[in-house]
Amino acid sequence: MSQAIVVRNFGNAEVLQLEDVPVSAPAEGELRIRQSAIGVNFHDIYVRSGLYKTLTLPGIPGCEATGVIESTGPGVEGFKVGDLVAYVMGPPYGAYATHRILNAELAVIVPDDLDDMLVAGNLLRALTVEMLLNRVARLEPGMTILVHAAAGGVGRLLCQMAAHMGVTVIGxxxxxxxxxxxxxxxxxxxxxxxxxxxxxxxxxxxxxRGADVVYDSVGADTFPGSLSATAKCGHLVNFGQSSGAVDPVAMTTLAEKSLTVSRPILFHYLQDTQTYRAMATSVFEAFQKGILTAKTAETFPLANAAQAHDRLNSGTMTKPLLLVP
Ligand SMILES: NC(=O)c1ccc[n+]([C@@H]2O[C@H](COP(=O)([O-])OP(=O)(O)OC[C@H]3O[C@@H](n4cnc5c(N)ncnc54)[C@H](OP(=O)(O)O)[C@@H]3O)[C@@H](O)[C@H]2O)c1
Incomplete structure (x- = not known):
């Protein structure tokens, strides 16, 4: 039996309620995991509120966690009972739980010198940074970038990695x-x-001149200004909407400065298992080398997921939020 946060109706944080949920034995290619730390992300808030219609109700939200393998299903290779693993995943989610079944393709082994709290609180955001800096736009030393909400969870890691790459960062x-x-x-x-x-x-x-690349996760409040702050032939990357959704943009607006605009979603960049594992290895190495550093997370018991959502939504956080089963 697992205890899990089950959403039965979309709404405010109070819809996050703890329930007993049965957990089966792992089937072919699956792992059964006892979870140790669960990351809380803005995505979970949008899922719970119903803004994103990506959770089938009743359903268990949550995109990232770490945990110890309790049993492996037939055909699983590369994992054994007792391994500490981490994962990041989109729909059908399911991370807000004490125990779960996970497709082994989504699991990555946590290196011995990284702890589960660091990984569960930062993997999704660090993978986002890897995507933003290496895949969505190609940064080169000497470029200037603008990062909105630069002290936030993603923003802080984005500044660390971009500065390491020799880019001038305005936040x-x-x-x-x-x-x-x-x-x-x-x-x-x-x-x-x-x-x-x-x-x-x-x-x-x-x-x-303007910034060569603008990383805008704030959305409604900043996007029009971000268009103005982007250099000619520059790239505006809108990857979030912390202040609200962005209005449609006319192609003629982009033509005024030959701008590129992207709206990337991390989960689309993780669909290929090999790419996902390579990205995870690269961010683990960045933490091991000290290029990325983690702030000590603020923790809540799993049962208090509603409180954790309200805390994240307050816009005052400068450290990761974790649910601890
Ligand atoms: N596209 C993707 O795949 C992807 C992946 C991960 C995260 N994201 C998005 O990236 C954004 C940042 O995520 P995060 O977890 O690192 O959060 P965060 O940056 O730690 O928190 C959001 C920050 O946005 C700023 N903000 C401005 N207006 C706000 C408002 N009305 N309400 C709340 N915050 C506001 C605040 O910073 P200031 O006080 O400095 O203004 C706040 O600290 C989120 O929108 C998230 O959905 C997208």
């Missing part, structure tokens, strides 16, 4: 405290975008 942040967090992560220039006009600041810092 927007919501407070002086967050400016310090972004600067410590390698952000070269911070802009307090609630009190300063970030378009003017980016123009000043780039001598009127």
């Amino acid at each position: 927007t942040v919501g407070s002086e405290e967050k400016a310090r967090v972004a600067t410590a992560a390698g952000c070269h220039h911070t802009i307090l975008y609630r009190s300063q006009n970030f378009i003017d600041e980016v123009s000043r810092l780039t001598k009127g």
Whole structure:
């Protein structure tokens, strides 16, 4: 038997309720896992609220976790009972649980020198950074990028990796405290975008050129300004909507500066098992080498998932949130 957070109706955080759920033995190609730490992401909030209609009800949300293998199904190779594994997955989700069945293709072994709390709180965001910097846009040393919410979960890791690649990073942040967090992560220039006009600041810092690549996860509040802050022939990557959905963009708007606009979703980049494993290995190595560093996570018992969602949605977090079964 597992205990899991089951969503029976979409709505506010109160729909996240703990229930007893049976867990079967693993079938062909599957693992049974006793979970040790579960990452909480904005995606889970959109799933739970019903904004994304990607969870079949009643259903168990959650895209990432770590856990220990309790048993392996027939035909599973490369894993054994007792291994600590991690995974990131889109629909049908299911991470908000004490125990679960997992397709072995989704599991990656956690290296001995990384702990489960670090991995469960950062794998999805670090894979997102790998996707954004190496696959969606191709960054080269000397480029200038603008990162919105630069002290956030993804933003902070994005600053660390981009600075390591020799890119000049301009970051927007919501407070002086967050400016310090972004600067410590390698952000070269911070802009307090609630009190300063970030378009003017980016123009000043780039001598009127604009940023070569803009990473915008804030969405509604920043997207029009991001179009203005992108250099001619530049690339605006909208990968989130923390402040609300982005309005449609006319092709003629892009033509004004020959802009490229992307709207990537991590799960689409993880569909090929080999690519997924290569990306996971690369971010594990980045943590092992200290290129990426993790902040100690804030933890909640699994039963308090609703509280964790409200905390993440408050927009005040500068460290990962974990549910601990
Ligand atoms: N496309 C993908 O595959 C993918 C993958 C992972 C994450 N994401 C997206 O990336 C974004 C960042 O995720 P994260 O987990 O790292 O979160 P986060 O950046 O830690 O938190 C969001 C930040 O956005 C800023 N913000 C601005 N307006 C906001 C509002 N109205 N409500 C809440 N926050 C607001 C806040 O920073 P300031 O105070 O500095 O403004 C807040 O800290 C999310 O939108 C998430 O959905 C997308």
